Amino acid sequence: MTDQTAIYPSLRDKVVFVTGGASGIGAAEVTAFARQGAKVAFVDIADDAAATLIAALRAEGLAEPHYQHCDLRDIAALQAAIATVAQDVGPITALINNAANDQRHRYEDVTVEYWDERQAINLRHQFFAIQAVAPMMKAAGGGSIVNFGSISWHTNNGGMPAYTTAKAGVEGLTKGMARDLGPFGIRVNTVIPGWIMTQRQIDLWLTPEAEANLMQAQCLKTKVYPDDVARMVLWLAADDSRMCTSQLWVVDGGRL
Ligand SMILES: NC(=O)c1ccc[n+]([C@@H]2O[C@H](COP(=O)([O-])OP(=O)(O)OC[C@H]3O[C@@H](n4cnc5c(N)ncnc54)[C@H](O)[C@@H]3O)[C@@H](O)[C@H]2O)c1
Structure with a gap:
């Protein structure tokens, strides 16, 4: 297989807002949209990673994305961004x-404050970003919203109940908002990544044993990378998926 990928004419000059775009899958999304000629804006708290990404895009001759530091736990800051x-x-x-954070935690240690922070x-x-962009999408006659869920709760992963609960909630958010926003031509979908080989995942969790278990679980016997997820996101943002909403899109090499 070559690494040639589709160009979507409907993404040229589209204004795309990515949360947590400085590293991991988000950085692959920012890069992929920039290569489509979209006008990309992203927020993150990792300013150094954001600067590195912007420099890489500039070196590639791409338009510089708009970056703002924004801690997404602060909804007023998100709305302002x-x-x-x-x-x-x-x-x-x-x-x-x-954006998300999959920090592990023992259920015995979870406090009310930690639960709420997770x-x-x-x-x-995710909800408040949808609420903030909905008026501009309505005015534009439509839009596409991609919410990030996770395979983890589908596969009964333990060790992070506040995360798996939140990620299950993302799917409910998608289905409820798809109904409310559908009449305005606004599509809302969930992408579910499998185990994606970001640098963070590789550094924290990829042992030879974990990789062997993953290859056993996946139908496709190669690891899944951020670019694989970004390609799905491009398609969901493009007009090519115009009648797809309220669905789950799983990029996991065939685990679920
Ligand atoms: N990598 C995987 O294997 C995997 C598996 C299932 C689901 N996912 C989901 O895919 C999405 C991307 O995952 P990833 O692996 O690239 O994550 P990551 O942790 O590598 O990157 C997340 C980005 O969000 C940013 N971020 C974290 N907290 C923030 C905050 N408070 N405010 C603003 N930005 C913040 C981080 O700085 C980082 O740039 C997430 O929703 C994640 O839950 C990933």
Whole structure:
């Protein structure tokens, strides 16, 4: 297989907003949209990673994405960041709710504060980003929203109940908002990554034993990379998926 991928004419000049775009799958999404000629804006708290990504895109001769530091646990800051993008870049017609944090925790240790903080980074901002972009998508006659779920709760993963609960909630968010926003031509979908080989995952969890178990579980016997997920996101943001909404799109090499 070559690494040639599709160009979507409908993504050229589209204003795309990616949360958590500085590293991991989000950075692959920012890069993929930039290569499509989209106008990309992203937020993150990892300023150094964001600067590295922007420099790499510049070196590739691509338009520089709009970056703002924004801690997504702060909803007022998220709303302000979205308003700034709308003013400086243009009305957002593709929202990629990508950011999350899969920090492990023992259920015995979870406090009310920790539980709420995990929902704030893994679920709450997705809803408020949708609420903030919906008026501009309505005015534009439509839009595409991609929410990030996770395979982890589908496969009964333990060791992070606040995360798996939030990620299950993402699927409910998608289905409820797809109904409310469908009449305005706004599509809402969930992407479910399998185990994706970001640098963070490789550094933290990829042991020879874990890789052997993964290859046993996947139908396709190669690891899944951030670019594989970004390609799905491009298609969901493009007009090519115009009648697809309220669905789960699984990129996992065949585990579920
Ligand atoms: N990598 C996987 O194997 C995998 C598996 C299942 C689901 N997912 C989901 O895919 C999405 C991307 O995952 P990833 O592996 O690239 O994650 P990651 O942890 O590597 O990157 C997440 C990005 O979000 C940013 N971020 C974290 N907290 C933030 C905050 N409070 N405010 C703003 N930005 C913040 C981080 O700095 C980082 O750039 C997530 O929703 C994740 O749950 C990933």
